[in-house]
Each structure stands twice: as C-alpha cells, then as structure tokens.
Amino acid sequence: MGALMVIFSLQKDQRRKRTDSVEDELELSAVRHRPEGLEQLEALTRFNRKELQILYRGFKNECPSGVVNEDTFKDIYSQFFPQGDASTYAHFLFNAFDTDKDGSVSFEDFVMGLSILLRGSVQEKLNWAFNLYDINKDGYITKEEMLDIMKAIYDMMGKCTYPLLKDDTPRQHVEIFFQKMDKNKDGVVTMDEFIDCCQNDENIMRSMQLFDNVI
Amino acid sequence: MAAGVAAWLPFARAAAIGWMPVASAPMPTPPPDNRRKQDGLILLNVSGQKFQTWRNTLERYPDTLLGSTEREFFFHEETNEYFFDRDPDIFRHILNFYRTGKLHYPRQECISAYDEELAFFGIIPEIIGDCCYEEYKDRRRENQERIQDDEDSENQNDMVPPDMTFRETMWRAFENPHTSTMALVFYYVTGFFIAVSVMANVVETVPCGTLPNRVKQVSCGERYALAFFCLDTACVMIFTVEYLLRLMAAPSRWNFIKSVMSVIDVVAIMPYYIGLVMTDNEDVSGAFVTLRVFRVFRIFKFSRHSAGLRILGYTLKSCASELGFLLFSLTMAIIIFATVMFYAEKGSSASKFTSIPAAFWYTIVTMTTLGYGDMVPKTIVGKIVGSVCSLSGVLVIALPVPVIVSNFSRIYHQSQRADKRRAQKKTKLGRIAARKSGGTSAYLQYKSNGLLSDLIDEASKAAGQALVCKANPMFDTHHNHLLHCLEKTTNHEFVDEQTFETSLLEVSMVKHPPHSPSLSSGSSSQGLSCCSRRNKRKSFNVPNSNMTGGHRNSIQELSTIHIRERPITNSRSSLNAKFEETVPLNCKQPYITAAVITLPTPPVTTPEDDGSASSPDYSQANIVRVSAL
Numbered sequence: 143m144g145a146l147m148v149i150f151s152l153q154k155d156q157r158r159k160r161t162d163s164v165e166d167e168l169e170l171s172a173v174r175h176r177p178e179g180l181e182q183l184e185a186l187t188r189f190n191r192k193e194l195q196i197l198y199r200g201f202k203n204e205c206p207s208g209v210v211n212e213d214t215f216k217d218i219y220s221q222f223f224p225q226g227d228a229s230t231y232a233h234f235l236f237n238a239f240d241t242d243k244d245g246s247v248s249f250e251d252f253v254m255g256l257s258i259l260l261r262g263s264v265q266e267k268l269n270w271a272f273n274l275y276d277i278n279k280d281g282y283i284t285k286e287e288m289l290d291i292m293k294a295i296y297d298m299m300g301k302c303t304y305p306l307l308k309d310d311t312p313r314q315h316v317e318i319f320f321q322k323m324d325k326n327k328d329g330v331v332t333m334d335e336f337i338d339c340c341q342n343d344e345n346i347m348r349s350m351q352l353f354d355n356v357i
Numbered sequence: 358m359a360a361g362v363a364a365w366l367p368f369a370r371a372a373a374i375g376w377m378p379v380a381s382a383p384m385p386t387p388p389p390d391n392r393r394k395q396d397g398l399i400l401l402n403v404s405g406q407k408f409q410t411w412r413n414t415l416e417r418y419p420d421t422l423l424g425s426t427e428r429e430f431f432f433h434e435e436t437n438e439y440f441f442d443r444d445p446d447i448f449r450h451i452l453n454f455y456r457t458g459k460l461h462y463p464r465q466e467c468i469s470a471y472d473e474e475l476a477f478f479g480i481i482p483e484i485i486g487d488c489c490y491e492e493y494k495d496r497r498r499e500n501q502e503r504i505q506d507d508e509d510s511e512n513q514n515d516m517v518p519p520d521m522t523f524r525e526t527m528w529r530a531f532e533n534p535h536t537s538t539m540a541l542v543f544y545y546v547t548g549f550f551i552a553v554s555v556m557a558n559v560v561e562t563v564p565c566g567t568l569p570n571r572v573k574q575v576s577c578g579e580r581y582a583l584a585f586f587c588l589d590t591a592c593v594m595i596f597t598v599e600y601l602l603r604l605m606a607a608p609s610r611w612n613f614i615k616s617v618m619s620v621i622d623v624v625a626i627m628p629y630y631i632g633l634v635m636t637d638n639e640d641v642s643g644a645f646v647t648l649r650v651f652r653v654f655r656i657f658k659f660s661r662h663s664a665g666l667r668i669l670g671y672t673l674k675s676c677a678s679e680l681g682f683l684l685f686s687l688t689m690a691i692i693i694f695a696t697v698m699f700y701a702e703k704g705s706s707a708s709k710f711t712s713i714p715a716a717f718w719y720t721i722v723t724m725t726t727l728g729y730g731d732m733v734p735k736t737i738v739g740k741i742v743g744s745v746c747s748l749s750g751v752l753v754i755a756l757p758v759p760v761i762v763s764n765f766s767r768i769y770h771q772s773q774r775a776d777k778r779r780a781q782k783k784t785k786l787g788r789i790a791a792r793k794s795g796g797t798s799a800y801l802q803y804k805s806n807g808l809l810s811d812l813i814d815e816a817s818k819a820a821g822q823a824l825v826c827k828a829n830p831m832f833d834t835h836h837n838h839l840l841h842c843l844e845k846t847t848n849h850e851f852v853d854e855q856t857f858e859t860s861l862l863e864v865s866m867v868k869h870p871p872h873s874p875s876l877s878s879g880s881s882s883q884g885l886s887c888c889s890r891r892n893k894r895k896s897f898n899v900p901n902s903n904m905t906g907g908h909r910n911s912i913q914e915l916s917t918i919h920i921r922e923r924p925i926t927n928s929r930s931s932l933n934a935k936f937e938e939t940v941p942l943n944c945k946q947p948y949i950t951a952a953v954i955t956l957p958t959p960p961v962t963t964p965e966d967d968g969s970a971s972s973p974d975y976s977q978a979n980i981v982r983v984s985a986l
Contacts, residue, residue, distance in 0.1 A: 302851065
C-alpha cells in the first residue's frame with residue numbers, strides 16, 4: 143500500500159522535472175535587450191541626457207527585459223482607459239512605434255517615437271499621425287483604414303457615454319474626416335492632402351502643440 | 358493604477374497626438390506643469406538606517422504617505438532628510454513596493470507589526486502580491502481568531518451583564534454550563550439521568566432468574582416492570598422538562614427546532630409518549646416494540662456533553678462521499694463474488710448457497726475476513742473462488758480506508774483553503790475594482806468639480822459653493838486631461854453607470870428622428886454648452902437635448918411628466934422648460950417620487966432659443982420633473 147503511494151509520487155516528480163526543464167529553456171531564450179549608449183541616443187533624438195535617463199528608468203522598470211511586446215503594450219495602455227477597450231488602438235499604436243517591424247518595441251523605438259511626438263516639428267508630427275492612420279503603410283489612407291482607427295478610438299470610450307454611442311457614429315466621423323481631408327474626392331487621403339489640410343486647420347495646429355511640455 | 362504605469366503616462370499623452378487630426382472638437386488646454394524641477398534623490402532616515410530613492414519613485418503612489426505632501430511633516434531641516442521613527446526592517450519592504458509595484462509580506466515578521474506599518478504609511482494590504490497574499494491572510498486570520506478566543510474566554514469569565522433578560526440568561530446557562538452553578542448542576546443532572554436511562558434500557562433485558570411459578574427465565578424488565586416503568590417515567594419527565602426549557606430559552610425557536618440536537622431530544626422521548634398512548638392496543642404492540650429501540654437514541658444526547666462525539670459526527674458527514682465510494686466498491690465486489698460462488702456451488706448437494714442473495718452473506722463475511730463458518734463451499738471451484746474472494750476482500754477493504762483517511766484530511770484542509778481563497782479573492786477583487794472604478798469616477802468627479810477650463814469662473818463659483826475642491830495630484834490632473842482630450846476627439850462624454858442606464862431606458866421610450874451628418878456639427882457645439890451646463894449635474898438629462906429646437910418641444914412633451922406641487926410663482930415655463938431648470942427635491946414635499954433629480958446648475962445662458970424663459974430660480978421648489986421611465 144505504501145509502496146504504491148511512493149511509486150506514484152516518484153512518477154509525478156519525474157514529470158514535474160521534465161516540464162521544469164522545458165520552462166527553463168524557454169526562460170533562457172527570452173529576449174534581453176540592451177539599448178544603444180546614451181550618446182548615440184542623444185544624437186538620434188531631441189532629448190537631453192537627463193530626459194533620456196528618466197525615460198529609460200521608467201521604461202526599464204515596467205519592462206525589465208528591455209523590450210515591450212504587444213501584449214504588455216496593450217496592458218499598459220489599457221490601464222489608462224479603464225472604461226473602454228483600448229487594445230485595438232494600442233495595437234495600431236504599437237505598429238506605429240515598432241518602426242523596424244520586429245514585433246517588439248525596444249527602448250530606441252520608444253524614445254525615437256517620443257522624440258517625434260514631443261520635440262518634433264509640426265510636419266514631423268503630422269507625418270507620424272499619417273503613419274498611424276495608414277495601417278498598411280501604402281501611402282494612402284482609405285476609408286476602411288480610417289474606419290478601423292475610428293472604431294478603435296471609440297472603443298476606448300466604452301459604453302457608458304453621453305450621448306449614447308450608436309453603431310454608425312464612427313462611420314459618420316470618418317465621413318466628416320474625409321469631407322475635410324479628401325480634396326480631390328478620390329476616396330483616399332494622401333500624405334500631402336493630409337498635411338495641407340491639417341496645416342490649414344487652426345484647431346489641429348493648436349492641438350498639435352498641446353503636449354509639448356509632457357517631459 | 359499600477360506602479361510603473363504612472364511612468365508611462367507621458368507616453369500615453371504623447372500618443373494622444375494621434376487623435377488630434379480626427380478630433381471633432383477643440384482640445385482643452387493642458388494643466389500647468391509646475392513640476393519643472395529635476396528629479397532628485399530623496400534621503401529617508403528610518404530609525405538611523407538610511408534609504409535613498411528618486412523622488413519620482415515615491416510619487417508613483419500619491420495616495421500614500423511617502424507619495425504625498427504628508428511626508429513633509431517628517432522633514433528634518435537640520436539634516437535635510439526625512440526622518441521616520443519606525444521599524445527599518447519592515448520599511449525595506451514598503452520601499453520595495455514603491456520601486457517594484459509589488460508588496461511582499463516577509464514571513465518572519467509579526468503580522469500585527471506589519472499591519473501597523475502598512476497603516477502608518479497609508480498602504481492598503483490588498484495590494485500584497487499573489488505570492489505572499491495567501492500567507493498574509495492566513496496569518497492574519499489566525500491572529501484574529503486568537504484575539505477572538507481570548508476575548509471570548511474573557512467574556513465568559515466576566516460577570517453577567519445585568520441587563521440580560523431571564524430568557525437570555527437561561528439560554529446562556531444551557532449553552533455554557535460553567536457560567537453559573539445552577540447551569541453546572543443542571544448539566545450534571547441531565548448527564549446523570551441520560552446515563553441512568555441508558556443503563557436501565559440495557560439492564561432491563563438481562564435475564565433475572567425465574568418467577569416462582571414459571572419455568573422460563575424472565576428478564577429484569579418483566580420482573581421489576583413497575584420499577585423500570587417509574588425510572589423511565591422519571592427520566593422522560595426530566596428530558597421533557599429540559600427540552601421545553603431549551604425551547605423556551607432559545608433565541609430563535611425555529612432554528613432550535615431544526616437543529617440536530619433537538620431532533621435527537623425529540624426522538625429520545627417520543628417512544629415513551631407513543632407507548633403511553635398505545636398500550637391497550639395489542640395489534641400494534643409489534644410496532645411498540647420497535648419503538649423501544651429508539652430509546653437507545655438517548656445515548657446521542659451525550660453529544661451535548663462531549664465535544665469528541667460532535668467532531669466524530671462532523672467527520673462522518675464531511676467524509677460521506679468517500680464512504681459512499683467504499684460502499685459502492687464493496688457492493689460491486691460482493692455481487693460479483695456472490696454470483697460466481699452461487700454458480701460454482703450450484704452443483705453440490707445440500708448446498709447452503711440457495712440463491713445469489715443468500716451468497717451475499719457468505720461473501721461479506723469472507724471479504725471482511727470474519728469467516729463465521731456457517732456457510733462454506735464444498736466444491737473445488739467453490740473453494741478456489743472462496744479463497745480469491747477473501748484475498749480480494751483484504752485488498753478492497755484495505756485500499757479505500759487509507760485513501761479515505763488521507764482524503765478526509767486532504768479534502769478537509771483543501772476545502773477550507775479553497776473557501777478561504779475564494780473569499781479572499783472576492784474581497785480583494787472587490788477592493789481593486791472599487792479602486793479601478795474609483796479611477797473613472799474620479800474623472801467624473803473631476804469633471805463635475807467644474808475644473809474644465811472652458812468656464813472657469815462659473816465653475817469655480819459653483820465649486821466653491823458646493824463641493825470641496827481638493828488639490829489633485831499632478832498625475833491625476835494629467836490623466837484627467839488625457840481623458841478629456843479623448844472626449845473631445847470623439848465628441849462623446851464619459852458618464853457613470855447609472856446615468857447610462859437611465860439614458861438607455863429613456864432612449865427606448867422615445868423614438869429618435871434619424872441624425873443627419875449636417876446636424877452633428879450643430880450638435881457638437883451644443884455638446885460643448887451641454888458639457889459646461891452640466892458642470893454640477895449628478896443625474897442624467899433627456900437625450901433629446903442634442904436635437905435642434907424643432908423636434909425638441911414635441912418630444913419633450915412625450916418624455917417628461919411634470920408634477921406641479923405648488924402654483925408657479927416665478928417665470929419658469931412648464932412644458933417647454935429646458936432640462937436645466939429642474940430643482941432639488943425639497944424634503945417638505947413627501948409625495949414627490951422623482952425618478953430624475955438634478956442639482957441646481959450655475960446660471961448659464963443656453964444657445965437654444967425657443968422662447969422659453971430660462972432663468973432658474975432655486976429658492977422655490979416648484980416643479981419637479983419626472984421623466985417617463
């Protein structure tokens with residue numbers, strides 16, 4: 143009777159050891175990324191040393207391995223929008239930040255994106271926004287792409303809104319956007335149309351400067 | 358909000374630039390960023406042990422002592438450091454919480470000391486990470502139980518509070534015999550009579566010699582029938598009196614009647630009374646004899662006197678499924694072997710195995726290794742089967758018993774732990790969800806504080822009137838500004854659950870005319886004014902407000918019912934009045950049942966012009982608008 147129990151427990155241990163070794167292997171192959179030196183980053187971005195230090199400390203604290211993968215990114219971004227579902231928009235944001243398309247945002251990607259957003263010229267910011275909307279990066283924003291983005295933004299609001307969010311609210315918003323931006327009415331918005339139109343719009347120009355003092 | 362996430366707020370705000378080109382309304386101005394000073398090191402001196410960390414690290418949690426301005430109280434000018442006269446060992450864990458975002462519980466620390474430190478530094482224990490949470494809760498529970506036990510035993514040694522009613526005193530005496538001498542006497546007397554009654558039941562069946570004119574032995578019960586009857590009567594009377602007294606004293610009679618002990622009491626005394634009623638009728642004397650068997654249940658009354666019996670009963674009850682399994686496997690084996698035995702012994706002459714059920718008895722006796730010998734196989738096949746039966750009997754019985762024992766202890770501890778974890782998880786998630794919704798409600802609170810930059814003057818007046826304006830920490834200000842930008846981008850607003858529910862109901866009552874895109878620009882400007890007007894609104898307004906004037910009146914009439922309590926004396930119009938002119942509920946009017954109650958709004962001129970006078974007058978509570986829900 144006791145022998146049976148002992149044999150049983152031995153088998154369980156063996157199985158556990160086997161799974162442990164598999165997990166260990168996975169751990170070792172996890173990505174560990176070290177960023178470029180401070181001087182190089184200073185040259186690449188418009189942040190000074192102190193700002194880079196602060197940014198890196200925050201970045202490394204949240205992602206000790208040095209890179210953010212999409213799930214962590216979505217988690218972090220969702221924490222700022224508890225009422226709605228920020229994962230779709232976070233996905234688009236992730237693609238906008240992940241300039242080298244390797245599936246993870248390293249500190250360089252992160253800080254270069256921030257440099258454009260916070261210290262870039264208006265042209266560069268608009269460029270960045272255009273890139274965000276242009277999901278397949280073909281140089282044109284189609285209505286479908288804009289609709290995806292719009293739905294993602296509205297998803298972040300959640301359902302408890304005033305006035306009530308109707309199903310075609312994003313679509314209407316896209317219509318307004320295209321009416322404003324699509325000068326030659328060809329159904330797509332090119333980079334030039336976008337930048338021209340934004341530069342002529344007071345509100346947009348003003349709002350672009352909104353977050354300049356963030357860091 | 359989690360620790361390091363605060364560090365990502367600048368990133369989230371920067372990413373908000375992605376909303377700018379599609380925003381349908383201009384953005385609010387950002388809050389002033391007066392944190393221009395560089396991030397510096399802070400020196401924390403805790404009872405001589407020095408800790409250093411970045412100022413930003415501490416400010417990740419602005420609702421704790423170290424993260425808020427409360428730490429300035431501990432600033433020591435002479436040494437230019439923050440001095441805390443607390444335990445440095447536990448402080449190490451608290452500081453690690455700021456650094457990593459996870460709070461751990463050190464196993465070697467005393468639980469109450471740890472709790473005190475957490476309370477001092479303003480950290481709720483629910484934040485403790487999963488790795489240490491169970492241990493923490495276990496230790497805390499043990500500690501509380503110990504304190505509770507100490508308190509209880511203290512209470513029992515105290516004097517009886519003088520204002521207890523007689524009924525309560527009696528109940529207390531019954532439940533805790535050692536509280537008073539009377540109770541102790543009662544306890545021992547009942548115990549004695551239970552023992553006497555059981556002994557009498559036993560002795561009554563002992564053969565007591567022969568009567569002078571009879572040959573057969575008679576039992577003592579028949580010989581001294583009167584004596585035994587008197588003894589039985591006395592015992593039953595005592596038990597009846599005891600039961601009635603308990604019933605009278607019980608705080609909840611229904612619960613008392615349902616309890617196991619009272620059922621045992623009833624079953625113990627019923628046979629006597631039934632016997633009294635039924636003595637004359639000879640036909641039911643057989644049933645009467647059966648009833649006497651129930652008298653043995655009196656022995657269970659001892660469980661009030663013995664904790665061990667109670668524990669045994671609880672054990673059996675909790676182990677029921679294992680016992681059931683044992684029974685089931687035994688039954689299976691019995692049926693199998695009985696069948697085989699029957700067919701094996703069918704051939705032999707004068708076989709005792711007359712049928713399969715008859716063979717059951719043999720199988721049971723053999724499997725439990727009793728082996729009475731009243732039935733034995735005679736054929737060779739029968740003997741082989743018999744030996745296999747006894748061997749397998751040993752296995753079948755020996756196997757489940759240790760499993761039952763270990764199962765019992767494992768399941769017992771496991772279920773306790775599972776319940777613990779479930780309850781802990783529920784409260785933990787509840788508090789975390791409360792903080793999460795606190796985040797959204799914090800934003801709504803922020804809005805209703807009127808801190809939106811559009812109409813600062815009116816808002817500050819209103820805020821000064823009603824709400825206490827608390828200084829939001831910088832993180833919250835920036836976060837709220839971010840959420841505000843999102844609202845402006847989508848031209849929709851965040852509202853809380855209940856207003857959303859009411860709006861759903863109202864929408865289902867009223868049919869909306871279809872929105873055309875051309876209206877939306879108009880509605881967006883109204884949205885602005887709606888927002889500002891609604892600075893202090895706590896409830897929801899009719900969703901029709903977004904429509905232009907033409908539709909408004911008709912639908913307004915459909916959807917609102919006015920209860921006019923007193924004659925209108927001011928210039929407020931009735932049916933065409935806009936939603937912002939509702940007034941707070943006046944307590945002196947008890948017959949109002951308002952479904953929608955709004956607070957007074959700051960005097961803002963409305964862009965709508967449909968001829969209705971819109972000068973709100975708060976001093977007189979006249980009309981309370983009730984929405985048709």
